[in-house]
Amino acid sequence: MSSTFDTVANIIAETCDIPRENITPESHAIDDLGIDSLDFLDIAFAIDKAFGIKLPLEQWTQEVNDGKATTEQYFVLKNLCARIDELIAAKNA
Amino acid sequence: MRLEYFQMVDKVLELDLEAKTIRTANVVPDESPIFEGHFPGHPLLPGVLLFEIMAQTAGILLLRLHNFDRMGFLASVEKGKLRNFVTPGQTIEVEAELLHDGSGYGRLAARGKVDGKPVCNAELTIKTMAFPAPELRGYLLSTAERIGMPMEPPAGVVDAPALSADAVPPATGKLSHV
Numbered sequence: 001m002s003s004t005f006d007t008v009a010n011i012i013a014e015t016c017d018i019p020r021e022n023i024t025p026e027s028h029a030i031d032d033l034g035i036d037s038l039d040f041l042d043i044a045f046a047i048d049k050a051f052g053i054k055l056p057l058e059q060w061t062q063e064v065n066d067g068k069a070t071t072e073q074y075f076v077l078k079n080l081c082a083r084i085d086e087l088i089a090a091k092n093a
Numbered sequence: 094m095r096l097e098y099f100q101m102v103d104k105v106l107e108l109d110l111e112a113k114t115i116r117t118a119n120v121v122p123d124e125s126p127i128f129e130g131h132f133p134g135h136p137l138l139p140g141v142l143l144f145e146i147m148a149q150t151a152g153i154l155l156l157r158l159h160n161f162d163r164m165g166f167l168a169s170v171e172k173g174k175l176r177n178f179v180t181p182g183q184t185i186e187v188e189a190e191l192l193h194d195g196s197g198y199g200r201l202a203a204r205g206k207v208d209g210k211p212v213c214n215a216e217l218t219i220k221t222m223a224f225p226a227p228e229l230r231g232y233l234l235s236t237a238e239r240i241g242m243p244m245e246p247p248a249g250v251v252d253a254p255a256l257s258a259d260a261v262p263p264a265t266g267k268l269s270h271v
Binding site for chain 2: 038041042044045048049054055056057058059061
Protein backbone atom coordinates (compact mmCIF):
# COMPACT_ATOMS: atom_id res chain seq x y z
CA MET A 1 0.00 0.00 0.00
CA SER A 2 2.82 2.39 0.86
CA SER A 3 4.27 2.40 -2.64
CA THR A 4 0.77 2.75 -4.05
CA PHE A 5 0.19 5.67 -1.74
CA ASP A 6 3.46 7.32 -2.71
CA THR A 7 2.61 7.03 -6.39
CA VAL A 8 -0.92 8.36 -5.87
CA ALA A 9 0.26 11.20 -3.63
CA ASN A 10 2.85 12.22 -6.19
CA ILE A 11 0.24 12.17 -8.93
CA ILE A 12 -2.09 14.35 -6.87
CA ALA A 13 0.69 16.75 -5.94
CA GLU A 14 1.74 17.15 -9.55
CA THR A 15 -1.73 17.21 -11.09
CA CYS A 16 -3.35 19.58 -8.60
CA ASP A 17 -0.32 21.59 -7.50
CA ILE A 18 -0.80 20.56 -3.88
CA PRO A 19 2.29 20.43 -1.65
CA ARG A 20 3.29 16.81 -1.29
CA GLU A 21 3.66 17.14 2.48
CA ASN A 22 -0.02 18.08 2.79
CA ILE A 23 -1.11 14.76 1.32
CA THR A 24 -1.44 11.92 3.83
CA PRO A 25 -3.15 8.53 3.80
CA GLU A 26 -5.89 10.08 5.93
CA SER A 27 -6.55 12.93 3.49
CA HIS A 28 -9.96 13.06 1.89
CA ALA A 29 -9.40 13.98 -1.74
CA ILE A 30 -12.51 16.15 -1.93
CA ASP A 31 -13.02 17.48 1.60
CA ASP A 32 -9.40 17.92 2.68
CA LEU A 33 -7.52 18.48 -0.54
CA GLY A 34 -10.28 20.34 -2.39
CA ILE A 35 -10.00 18.22 -5.53
CA ASP A 36 -12.97 18.69 -7.83
CA SER A 37 -14.41 16.32 -10.38
CA LEU A 38 -12.42 17.73 -13.30
CA ASP A 39 -9.12 17.45 -11.47
CA PHE A 40 -10.08 13.97 -10.39
CA LEU A 41 -10.45 13.00 -14.05
CA ASP A 42 -6.81 13.94 -14.59
CA ILE A 43 -5.83 12.04 -11.45
CA ALA A 44 -7.81 9.01 -12.58
CA PHE A 45 -6.14 9.15 -15.98
CA ALA A 46 -2.70 9.28 -14.38
CA ILE A 47 -3.57 6.46 -11.95
CA ASP A 48 -4.98 4.32 -14.75
CA LYS A 49 -1.78 4.84 -16.73
CA ALA A 50 0.57 4.33 -13.79
CA PHE A 51 -1.00 1.07 -12.62
CA GLY A 52 -2.51 -0.26 -15.84
CA ILE A 53 -6.00 -0.36 -14.39
CA LYS A 54 -9.33 1.38 -14.91
CA LEU A 55 -10.70 3.07 -11.81
CA PRO A 56 -14.46 2.46 -11.85
CA LEU A 57 -15.30 6.11 -11.21
CA GLU A 58 -18.79 5.90 -12.65
CA GLN A 59 -19.70 2.95 -10.46
CA TRP A 60 -18.33 4.66 -7.37
CA THR A 61 -20.20 7.85 -8.17
CA GLN A 62 -23.42 5.95 -8.65
CA GLU A 63 -22.97 4.12 -5.35
CA VAL A 64 -22.39 7.40 -3.53
CA ASN A 65 -25.41 9.00 -5.19
CA ASP A 66 -27.56 6.01 -4.33
CA GLY A 67 -26.47 6.13 -0.70
CA LYS A 68 -24.86 2.71 -0.98
CA ALA A 69 -21.39 4.05 -0.23
CA THR A 70 -19.82 7.10 1.33
CA THR A 71 -17.26 9.31 -0.31
CA GLU A 72 -14.86 8.27 2.48
CA GLN A 73 -14.86 4.70 1.17
CA TYR A 74 -13.40 5.77 -2.14
CA PHE A 75 -11.81 9.16 -1.69
CA VAL A 76 -9.91 8.97 1.58
CA LEU A 77 -6.52 8.19 0.11
CA LYS A 78 -5.72 5.09 2.15
CA ASN A 79 -9.06 3.65 1.01
CA LEU A 80 -8.47 4.73 -2.56
CA CYS A 81 -5.07 3.04 -2.49
CA ALA A 82 -6.61 -0.13 -1.08
CA ARG A 83 -9.07 -0.13 -4.02
CA ILE A 84 -6.21 0.39 -6.42
CA ASP A 85 -4.34 -2.55 -4.89
CA GLU A 86 -7.47 -4.67 -5.30
CA LEU A 87 -7.75 -3.70 -8.95
CA ILE A 88 -4.07 -4.48 -9.53
CA ALA A 89 -4.49 -7.86 -7.84
CA ALA A 90 -7.57 -8.63 -9.93
CA LYS A 91 -5.70 -7.68 -13.08
CA ASN A 92 -2.80 -9.97 -12.19
CA ALA A 93 -4.97 -12.87 -11.04
CA MET B 94 -18.73 23.42 -41.83
CA ARG B 95 -21.70 25.44 -40.61
CA LEU B 96 -20.19 27.82 -38.14
CA GLU B 97 -23.51 29.30 -37.03
CA TYR B 98 -24.65 25.83 -35.91
CA PHE B 99 -21.25 24.81 -34.58
CA GLN B 100 -21.28 21.91 -37.03
CA MET B 101 -17.60 21.60 -37.72
CA VAL B 102 -17.14 18.13 -39.15
CA ASP B 103 -18.15 17.70 -42.79
CA LYS B 104 -17.03 14.18 -43.54
CA VAL B 105 -15.48 11.12 -41.98
CA LEU B 106 -12.60 10.15 -44.24
CA GLU B 107 -11.40 7.15 -42.28
CA LEU B 108 -12.41 5.22 -39.18
CA ASP B 109 -10.38 2.41 -37.66
CA LEU B 110 -12.15 0.73 -34.77
CA GLU B 111 -9.16 -1.50 -34.02
CA ALA B 112 -6.65 1.31 -33.84
CA LYS B 113 -9.32 3.61 -32.36
CA THR B 114 -8.54 6.39 -34.80
CA ILE B 115 -10.51 8.66 -37.07
CA ARG B 116 -9.77 11.21 -39.78
CA THR B 117 -12.23 13.91 -40.75
CA ALA B 118 -12.54 16.69 -43.29
CA ASN B 119 -13.61 20.10 -42.06
CA VAL B 120 -14.16 22.71 -44.76
CA VAL B 121 -13.92 26.33 -43.68
CA PRO B 122 -16.65 28.36 -45.41
CA ASP B 123 -15.66 31.09 -47.83
CA GLU B 124 -17.82 33.60 -46.04
CA SER B 125 -19.05 34.10 -42.50
CA PRO B 126 -19.81 37.08 -40.26
CA ILE B 127 -17.01 35.74 -38.07
CA PHE B 128 -14.49 36.79 -40.68
CA GLU B 129 -15.82 40.34 -40.70
CA GLY B 130 -14.54 40.77 -37.18
CA HIS B 131 -11.75 38.21 -37.12
CA PHE B 132 -10.11 40.09 -38.75
CA PRO B 133 -10.98 42.96 -41.12
CA GLY B 134 -8.79 42.57 -44.18
CA HIS B 135 -7.17 39.44 -42.74
CA PRO B 136 -9.86 36.77 -42.27
CA LEU B 137 -8.79 33.88 -40.05
CA LEU B 138 -10.63 30.98 -38.50
CA PRO B 139 -10.42 31.73 -34.76
CA GLY B 140 -8.03 29.45 -32.95
CA VAL B 141 -10.67 28.53 -30.41
CA LEU B 142 -12.65 26.99 -33.27
CA LEU B 143 -9.68 24.84 -34.19
CA PHE B 144 -9.92 23.40 -30.70
CA GLU B 145 -13.65 22.89 -31.26
CA ILE B 146 -12.96 21.08 -34.54
CA MET B 147 -10.51 18.77 -32.78
CA ALA B 148 -12.97 18.25 -29.91
CA GLN B 149 -15.81 17.36 -32.28
CA THR B 150 -13.66 14.91 -34.22
CA ALA B 151 -12.39 13.33 -31.01
CA GLY B 152 -15.89 13.32 -29.53
CA ILE B 153 -17.51 11.63 -32.50
CA LEU B 154 -14.79 8.96 -32.39
CA LEU B 155 -15.39 8.35 -28.70
CA LEU B 156 -19.15 8.17 -29.23
CA ARG B 157 -18.72 5.76 -32.11
CA LEU B 158 -16.46 3.56 -29.99
CA HIS B 159 -19.27 3.49 -27.43
CA ASN B 160 -21.89 2.85 -30.09
CA PHE B 161 -23.55 6.20 -29.36
CA ASP B 162 -24.88 5.00 -26.03
CA ARG B 163 -23.73 8.14 -24.23
CA MET B 164 -22.88 11.78 -24.82
CA GLY B 165 -19.44 13.32 -24.66
CA PHE B 166 -18.60 16.74 -23.28
CA LEU B 167 -15.28 18.49 -23.63
CA ALA B 168 -13.67 18.66 -20.19
CA SER B 169 -10.10 19.74 -20.77
CA VAL B 170 -7.58 20.72 -23.42
CA GLU B 171 -3.93 20.10 -22.76
CA LYS B 172 -0.79 20.65 -24.76
CA GLY B 173 -2.82 22.75 -27.17
CA LYS B 174 -0.91 24.35 -30.02
CA LEU B 175 -2.06 26.60 -32.85
CA ARG B 176 0.65 26.27 -35.43
CA ASN B 177 -0.56 28.03 -38.56
CA PHE B 178 -3.28 30.38 -39.72
CA VAL B 179 -6.39 28.83 -41.24
CA THR B 180 -8.23 30.95 -43.77
CA PRO B 181 -11.65 30.84 -45.49
CA GLY B 182 -12.07 28.05 -48.02
CA GLN B 183 -9.38 25.79 -46.62
CA THR B 184 -10.00 22.18 -45.67
CA ILE B 185 -8.70 21.01 -42.32
CA GLU B 186 -8.06 17.31 -41.98
CA VAL B 187 -8.23 16.26 -38.37
CA GLU B 188 -6.92 12.99 -37.01
CA ALA B 189 -7.89 11.81 -33.55
CA GLU B 190 -6.75 8.81 -31.58
CA LEU B 191 -8.10 7.36 -28.37
CA LEU B 192 -5.27 7.25 -25.84
CA HIS B 193 -7.25 5.91 -22.92
CA ASP B 194 -10.85 4.84 -22.41
CA GLY B 195 -11.48 5.60 -18.76
CA SER B 196 -14.51 5.18 -16.58
CA GLY B 197 -16.77 8.03 -17.65
CA TYR B 198 -14.16 9.82 -19.70
CA GLY B 199 -11.84 9.39 -22.63
CA ARG B 200 -8.46 10.88 -23.31
CA LEU B 201 -7.67 11.56 -26.95
CA ALA B 202 -4.94 13.11 -29.03
CA ALA B 203 -5.95 15.20 -32.03
CA ARG B 204 -4.10 17.06 -34.71
CA GLY B 205 -5.23 19.15 -37.66
CA LYS B 206 -3.52 19.70 -41.00
CA VAL B 207 -4.15 21.87 -44.02
CA ASP B 208 -2.53 20.67 -47.25
CA GLY B 209 -0.43 18.31 -45.19
CA LYS B 210 0.95 21.04 -42.90
CA PRO B 211 0.14 20.96 -39.18
CA VAL B 212 -2.17 23.72 -37.99
CA CYS B 213 -3.19 22.55 -34.54
CA ASN B 214 -2.86 19.74 -32.02
CA ALA B 215 -3.98 18.99 -28.48
CA GLU B 216 -4.75 16.30 -25.95
CA LEU B 217 -8.39 16.34 -24.98
CA THR B 218 -10.34 14.88 -22.11
CA ILE B 219 -13.94 14.17 -22.99
CA LYS B 220 -16.32 13.31 -20.22
CA THR B 221 -19.07 10.89 -21.10
CA MET B 222 -22.46 10.52 -19.48
CA ALA B 223 -25.99 9.43 -20.14
CA PHE B 224 -27.77 11.61 -22.67
CA PRO B 225 -29.24 14.55 -20.75
CA ALA B 226 -31.99 15.06 -23.32
CA PRO B 227 -33.70 12.32 -25.32
CA GLU B 228 -33.55 14.16 -28.61
CA LEU B 229 -29.78 14.56 -28.36
CA ARG B 230 -28.98 10.98 -29.26
CA GLY B 231 -31.19 11.20 -32.32
CA TYR B 232 -29.46 14.42 -33.34
CA LEU B 233 -26.06 12.79 -32.99
CA LEU B 234 -27.09 9.76 -34.97
CA SER B 235 -28.39 12.00 -37.75
CA THR B 236 -25.13 13.93 -37.59
CA ALA B 237 -23.21 10.68 -37.89
CA GLU B 238 -25.22 9.83 -40.98
CA ARG B 239 -24.70 13.32 -42.45
CA ILE B 240 -20.93 13.11 -42.14
CA GLY B 241 -20.74 9.55 -43.45
CA MET B 242 -19.74 7.83 -40.23
CA PRO B 243 -19.50 4.08 -40.86
CA MET B 244 -21.97 2.56 -38.42
CA GLU B 245 -21.15 -1.08 -39.03
CA PRO B 246 -19.80 -3.10 -37.42
CA PRO B 247 -20.62 -2.07 -33.86
CA ALA B 248 -17.61 -1.29 -31.72
CA GLY B 249 -16.55 -3.96 -29.27
CA VAL B 250 -18.36 -2.65 -26.23
CA VAL B 251 -19.96 -5.10 -23.84
CA ASP B 252 -23.73 -4.91 -23.87
CA ALA B 253 -23.67 -2.41 -26.68
CA PRO B 254 -27.21 -1.23 -27.44
CA ALA B 255 -28.65 -1.23 -30.92
CA LEU B 256 -27.84 1.88 -32.92
CA SER B 257 -31.28 3.37 -32.74
CA ALA B 258 -32.44 6.74 -31.58
CA ASP B 259 -35.29 5.15 -29.63
CA ALA B 260 -33.72 3.51 -26.62
CA VAL B 261 -32.28 6.41 -24.70
CA PRO B 262 -30.60 5.58 -21.41
CA PRO B 263 -31.98 7.64 -18.55
CA ALA B 264 -29.89 10.52 -17.26
CA THR B 265 -28.75 9.68 -13.76
CA GLY B 266 -26.39 10.86 -11.10
CA LYS B 267 -26.11 13.90 -8.89
CA LEU B 268 -22.36 14.06 -8.85
CA SER B 269 -20.54 14.33 -12.12
CA HIS B 270 -17.79 12.09 -10.86
CA VAL B 271 -16.88 12.62 -7.25
